[in-house]
Amino acid sequence: MTAIKFELNGKPITTDADPEMPLLWYLREQVGLTGTKYGCGIAQCGACTVHLNGVATRSCITPLQAVVSAKVMTIEGLSTAAGKATQAAWQTLDVVQCGYCQSGQIMSAAALLAKNAAPTEADIDAAMHGNLCRCATYHRIRAAIHQAATNLKAGSA
Amino acid sequence: MNTPHNVESGISRRGFLQVITLGSAGFMLGWVPRDGLSAEVSTTSFGHFVRIGSDNAVTVIIKHLDKGQGVTTGLTTIVADELDADWMQMRWEFAPADATRYNNLNWGPVQGTGGSSSIANSWTQLRVAGAGARAMLVSAASKVWQVPVGEITVSKGVLSHADKRHATLGELAIAAATETPPDPPRLKEAREFTFIGKRVPRIDTPEKTTGRAHYTIDLSRPGMLTAVVAHPPRFGAKVAKWDASAAKKIVGVVEIIEIPQGVAVLAKDFWSAKRGRDALNVEWDERAAEHRGSLELWQAYKELAAHAGAPARRDGDVEAAFARAAKVVDAAYEFPYLAHATMEPLNAICELRADACEIWSGAQSPTTDQQVVAMITGLDPSQVIIHTQFAGGSFGRRAAPDSDYIAEAVHIALAIKGRAPVKLQWTREDDMRSGRYRPMAYHVLRAGLDANGKLIAWHHRIVAQSFLKGTPFAAMVKNGVDGTAVEGARNLPYTVENCAVDLQMPDVGVPTLWWRSVGHTFNGFATEAFFDEVARAAGHDPVVWRRELLAGHPRHLGVLDLAIDKAGAAPTGKGQGRGVAVHESFNSFVAEVVDLTVHDDGSFKVDRVVCAVDCGIAVNPDIVRAQMEGGIGMGLGAALREAVTLKDGVVEQTNFNAYQPLRIDEMPRVEVHIMPSTVTPSGVGEPGVPPIAPAIANALLAVTGKPTRRLPFT
Ligand code: FES
Ligand code: FES
Numbered sequence: 001m002t003a004i005k006f007e008l009n010g011k012p013i014t015t016d017a018d019p020e021m022p023l024l025w026y027l028r029e030q031v032g033l034t035g036t037k038y039g040c041g042i043a044q045c046g047a048c049t050v051h052l053n054g055v056a057t058r059s060c061i062t063p064l065q066a067v068v069s070a071k072v073m074t075i076e077g078l079s080t081a082a083g084k085a086t087q088a089a090w091q092t093l094d095v096v097q098c099g100y101c102q103s104g105q106i107m108s109a110a111a112l113l114a115k116n117a118a119p120t121e122a123d124i125d126a127a128m129h130g131n132l133c134r135c136a137t138y139h140r141i142r143a144a145i146h147q148a149a150t151n152l153k154a155g156s157a
Numbered sequence: 158m159n160t161p162h163n164v165e166s167g168i169s170r171r172g173f174l175q176v177i178t179l180g181s182a183g184f185m186l187g188w189v190p191r192d193g194l195s196a197e198v199s200t201t202s203f204g205h206f207v208r209i210g211s212d213n214a215v216t217v218i219i220k221h222l223d224k225g226q227g228v229t230t231g232l233t234t235i236v237a238d239e240l241d242a243d244w245m246q247m248r249w250e251f252a253p254a255d256a257t258r259y260n261n262l263n264w265g266p267v268q269g270t271g272g273s274s275s276i277a278n279s280w281t282q283l284r285v286a287g288a289g290a291r292a293m294l295v296s297a298a299s300k301v302w303q304v305p306v307g308e309i310t311v312s313k314g315v316l317s318h319a320d321k322r323h324a325t326l327g328e329l330a331i332a333a334a335t336e337t338p339p340d341p342p343r344l345k346e347a348r349e350f351t352f353i354g355k356r357v358p359r360i361d362t363p364e365k366t367t368g369r370a371h372y373t374i375d376l377s378r379p380g381m382l383t384a385v386v387a388h389p390p391r392f393g394a395k396v397a398k399w400d401a402s403a404a405k406k407i408v409g410v411v412e413i414i415e416i417p418q419g420v421a422v423l424a425k426d427f428w429s430a431k432r433g434r435d436a437l438n439v440e441w442d443e444r445a446a447e448h449r450g451s452l453e454l455w456q457a458y459k460e461l462a463a464h465a466g467a468p469a470r471r472d473g474d475v476e477a478a479f480a481r482a483a484k485v486v487d488a489a490y491e492f493p494y495l496a497h498a499t500m501e502p503l504n505a506i507c508e509l510r511a512d513a514c515e516i517w518s519g520a521q522s523p524t525t526d527q528q529v530v531a532m533i534t535g536l537d538p539s540q541v542i543i544h545t546q547f548a549g550g551s552f553g554r555r556a557a558p559d560s561d562y563i564a565e566a567v568h569i570a571l572a573i574k575g576r577a578p579v580k581l582q583w584t585r586e587d588d589m590r591s592g593r594y595r596p597m598a599y600h601v602l603r604a605g606l607d608a609n610g611k612l613i614a615w616h617h618r619i620v621a622q623s624f625l626k627g628t629p630f631a632a633m634v635k636n637g638v639d640g641t642a643v644e645g646a647r648n649l650p651y652t653v654e655n656c657a658v659d660l661q662m663p664d665v666g667v668p669t670l671w672w673r674s675v676g677h678t679f680n681g682f683a684t685e686a687f688f689d690e691v692a693r694a695a696g697h698d699p700v701v702w703r704r705e706l707l708a709g710h711p712r713h714l715g716v717l718d719l720a721i722d723k724a725g726a727a728p729t730g731k732g733q734g735r736g737v738a739v740h741e742s743f744n745s746f747v748a749e750v751v752d753l754t755v756h757d758d759g760s761f762k763v764d765r766v767v768c769a770v771d772c773g774i775a776v777n778p779d780i781v782r783a784q785m786e787g788g789i790g791m792g793l794g795a796a797l798r799e800a801v802t803l804k805d806g807v808v809e810q811t812n813f814n815a816y817q818p819l820r821i822d823e824m825p826r827v828e829v830h831i832m833p834s835t836v837t838p839s840g841v842g843e844p845g846v847p848p849i850a851p852a853i854a855n856a857l858l859a860v861t862g863k864p865t866r867r868l869p870f871t
Binding site (some may be wrong): 018021023024025026029030033034035036037038039040041042044047074075076083087090091094095096098099100101102103106124125128129131132133134135136137138139140141142 | 362824
């Protein structure tokens with residue numbers, strides 16, 4: 001078995017873990033990065049969302065072998081401008097309730113804002129549709145994405 | 158109360174646990190202990206709820222579970238206010254399981270979280286705790302400074318005398334420990350509140366927006382094994398025989414054992430355990446299992462509904478009133494089983510020793526959990542140590558009277574004789590098929606009107622399982638009536654002289670449980686949707702008639718008027734309409750106004766919800782708003798699509814592809830208005846849920862003329 005190499009939160013990783021193992025469980029149980037959550041295991045809830053080369057990706061159905069040579073970013077390593085703005089807006093508006101879905105929500109929102117600086121309601125619906133929140137914090141998620149977009153614009157102006 | 162305790166030194170329990178977790182979980186980036194405490198900090202306890210450190214941190218002991226409803230912030234706020242602390246110095250930690258100190262004052266000698274009671278039952282208790290500590294600190298300052306108590310002020314965590322002397326709470330904590338607090342201490346007037354009634358940021362937001370918040374699923378103990386269990390496909394089935402030869406070959410699988418709940422695969426991590434579980438071959442003994450499907454159950458429920466149940470309310474002479482009624486309106490409503498589907502699939506960690514059993518879990522009712530674990534292990538309940546964790550949602554699920562999933566973890570630990578700590582982790586499929594659903598229910602309602610359209614008779618018959626019968630909560634079942642099944646129906650607020658409510662409690666093998674707002678989930682719908690049907694049949698405007706029949710219920714009327722006033726003019730576009738519902742639950746009053754659009758194909762979209770809530774004093778108005786928003790979203794999702802159905806006794810929905818809670822594109826605009834109040838606070842976790850579904854039904858009735866009598870809508 002050849003070792004799998006990729007970049008995780010800016011650091012090189014080399015592992016001989018089972019290439020079939022979903023990235024989610026590798027992150028959580030082999031690396032100890034528990035901010036990425038398990039909710040369904042079948043790409044239906046978004047709790048496990050990470051960035052794979054900047055794209056919001058469900059880590060529960062992404063086998064380790066699919067991330068070879070890729071850049072993986074988790075909530076713990078979220079350091080992009082869009083990511084920081086997203087977290088700040090989430091904090092200002094107190095979006096969270098139980099909080100369990102929120103790593104995934106923030107990762108999806110940060111990926112959206114990185115490629116779309118002024119998302120419309122429809123853009124938000126499309127980008128966030130895969131992220132369930134059982135506490136139904138959607139009202140504030142939407143408001144926080146708009147606020148993050150506004151702050152990003154002000155910051156880059 | 159407020160007896161000073163010895164000065165103790167050490168890091169907090171929560172901080173300590175997390176250090177251990179950190180150690181065994183590999184590297185963890187940027188981890189900061191919650192309390193910011195180091196081992197050198199000394200802390201002084203002021204009673205059971207307040208500790209002040211020499212580092213000036215004030216820690217509030219939280220006796221309730223925070224499952225998202227925000228009690229870690231709310232309860233901390235109450236103490237901070239009476240203490241006149243600075244918000245930045247406030248910390249918190251979950252209380253241990255100890256009903257002698259941390260019981261829910263509304264529940265007697267039981268510690269637990271539920272019925273939207275956390276703030277309500279803690280209100281005076283924590284004000285006294287904060288005010289008592291403040292008085293002790295002031296008394297200590299007066300001795301140190303040799304000045305009269307009355308000349309000392311406290312503000313933002315600093316005690317001062319005449320602008321000359323100042324000391325922080327932390328600096329005086331040790332000296333204050335030997336003071337005796339006045340009994341009772343002076344509590345603030347409402348106008349003196351500094352935090353209560355204002356927006357204080359949620360205390361758990363930073364860790365929950367950075368991935369640092371720990372839930373049970375994230376914890377690890379030295380040498381821990383993870384267990385995934387093969388459960389029977391039908392409720393009530395038992396293991397007949399099993400073959401683990403394939404499962405044993407999976408790398409990482411350590412041990413496979415039979416427990417009363419099924420067959421458990423223990424492995425070094427979840428992924429291996431899950432693969433091991435999937436490779437198991439289990440045959441089930443289904444002789445005692447429930448084999449009925451939803452169709453058969455509906456049939457049985459409808460037959461039962463033809464017969465009188467146990468009376469829950471009986472005012473006047475209902476039969477005579479119906480006999481002389483000029484008009485009688487009838488309707489029957491169907492409500493499905495609902496899954497809690499907490500985002501964090503259920504789990505618990507169990508560490509079993511000869512003299513103790515330690516449990517890590519998002520525990521909603523620690524006292525019950527202690528009793529259940531004690532029964533299984535033969536230990537004394539006091540030897541069951543519970544480390545409460547953040548729960549990734551609960552909605553009642555983590556308060557099962559039989560502590561089902563905690564019991565399962567303990568059975569596994571017992572089967573391996575405590576050789577290793579065990580983390581039981583359910584998959585989403587396990588969670589979804591575990592039962593403990595909101596009971597399915599069949600409601601038959603009947604209203605009688607006289608020739609002038611006056612409501613003269615109301616009869617409401619409910620067919621629903623009791624989930625308390627035969628449990629430690631059986632005291633809530635009186636004369637054949639489970640109070641949780643009739644709440645919101647037997648206390649119908651509308652003026653009607655002849656009113657009867659009765660209940661049939663069928664025995665079904667599908668376990669059921671409280672689900673966010675419990676009986677109000679269906680009774681709020683049945684009463685409020687039927688009210689509009691009757692109003693229209695009698696030729697009344699539903700809102701005007703509501704106001705008339707709510708005479709004597711000022712808090713219902715208050716929120717109804719507030720919501721309608723804030724909602725403004727009703728939409729008049731094509732397919733647009735408005736519906737209104739008002740409902741009391743858990744001593745809080747909520748009215749919701751729904752504006753929606755019905756499309757040509759019959760589908761509809763909820764555009765806007767205006768909500769008014771009277772929960773007494775709103776300790777944290779922003780969290781009150783958040784709970785209304787979330788309650789409306791969750792209630793809307795349930796109304797739109799959620800249903801657990803069975804075929805031949807097997808649950809048909811196993812994951813979020815088939816059981817579909819609300820998603821973001823369906824969330825309407827929500828505006829929440831809080832009724833100003835000086836009344837003692839009541840809860841907000843649940844009361845936002847009941848009015849949303851009937852308000853939608855009433856809007857649909859207004860637009861289409863067709864009533865909605867079966868949930869979910871689609
Ligand atoms: S856990 Fe990956 S989408 Fe649900
Ligand atoms: S905050 Fe609880 S699931 Fe989203």
